[in-house]
Amino acid sequence: MLVLADIEELSYREIANILACPLGTVMSRLHRARQAIKGHLVEQAHHWGIIAEEEAAETAAPVALETYRRRRERRRSGS
Secondary structure, eight states: OOOIIIIOOOOOHHHHHHHHHOOOHHHHHEEEEHHHHHHHHHHHHHTSSOOOOOHHHHHOOOHHHHHHHHHHHHHHHHH
């Protein structure tokens, strides 16, 4: 489903038709798949030293846009 939605850029309705499943199933499976991929990417980023452990923990929860911008600015300025 991730390939169909995010690479092939098919609509949810098109994916539902291709896979012969309800639209809600497509939506819920894509949500779970994206969350799983996000978790794996965060783990890898921490493992490779791209982000610190605290950032990996923070990434699990949604962050307000202003909070993200402040953190990014602090990193850029070295504070």
